[in-house]
Amino acid sequence: MGLMDNAKDAAQATGKKVGDVVEDTKDRMSDRADEARADAEVKRAESDREATKAKNDYKESLRD
Secondary structure, X not given: OHHHHHHHHHXXXXXXXXXXXXXXXXXXXXXXXXXXXXXXXXXXXHHHHHHHHHHHHHHHHHHO
8 A cells, every 4th residue: 555655645746746837837928928018018108109209390390
């Protein structure tokens, strides 16, 4: 029985370790996706700012 108990414990420990690795990988992927989304939002905001600046510069040139 000792060998079977040891094998069972080893299998449970291995299953827990695999589950932990899968959970960590899922968290890392989620973090990377959040980071990519944030980078995209920053780029969009910078683009909007540049477009607004160009529009305002054009309007200012028309006033001169």
